[in-house]
Amino acid sequence: MNKPLIIVCNKIDLQPLDSLSEEDMKSVMEMKSEAMKTVVAQGGEPNDEGVLLSMSTSTDDGVIAVKNSACERILNQRVVLKMKSKKRKVLAEIRQRKSSLIQEHKIKKSTAESRPAVPRKFDKDRKFTTSRMGRHLSGLGLDPSAAIDRARSRSLSLGGDERGRDRWWQTAKKPWISMTNTRARKKAARRGEADRVIPSLKPKHLFSGKRSSGKILCLILFLC
Incomplete structure (x- = not known):
């Protein structure tokens, strides 16, 4: 069984464990021994603490203890599974590799x-x-x-490639070209390239006049 097993005897307010018959008590002990086998199989300690519990849902006696015991057993099982998982082996390999890299770096440095x-602060002069x-x-x-x-110090790096770059006369001419291109728009106070375009939702040539439905047909018949 992959999950922890707990034997819980309910309704102890009606009949406690001490008042059970020998046959019933024997079956309860057999269930307890089976639960102990699951505890040992999952790597837990071979003790009967938290394996056989009693409670009463009518009087709420022992309900909290059963819940706490079950949660603790599940948590312990998950911790054991984490310790036995492959991730732990991978982490150990990562730590070993990291330590070996540090040792190699120290050896190369020495x-x-x-x-x-x-450092320059120790050699100011x-x-x-x-x-x-x-x-x-x-x-x-x-x-x-x-x-x-x-x-010996490192040689100076070469400068970047000058191909594709503007020469000094081209750089000096750029503001003048930009000014001449925008002079006409500024003088006429027209819409610029950065202004928003607000379309007309009701064009006048479509919505002007009082022509209602049927006027076109009457006009056509009159002309005919």
Whole structure:
């Protein structure tokens, strides 16, 4: 059984558990033992607490205890299933991979191949230069050429492509072109390109006059 099992004896106000016959009590104990098997199968502790309960819906005696016990059993079962699920294994693999990446980063950072860098706030006077480092390494009897090559600053990036861009005379001519294009509209105070268009809902040529229904037909007959 995939769900927790609880044995509840109702109507104890009419007949308590102590007053049951031996045969009825034996059947109740058998049901309790079966419920205990489900508890052990689901990974719970082998104790009989919360397996056999009694209540009375007439007097509300033990109803809250049964509800709390059932909710607690369901919650514990869900926690156990979460702990046994595949997501936990995946999380463990993710943590292991993350720790290995951190270790690799630390190893790469601690090797001699990493580029030496001094924060600017510690070198305000610009004393930590490559020439000074070369002199220091030469004084120690080491070849400073490889270290100087590693510490060499990055070359400046190339500028963007100038193709397709306006030249300076084209940029200077743009305001004049815009002014000449809008001069006529401003002078005539006409509707501009950004003004809203409000259509006429009742055009006068369709709604003017008092011609009612039948006038056209009478006019046609008169002309004929």
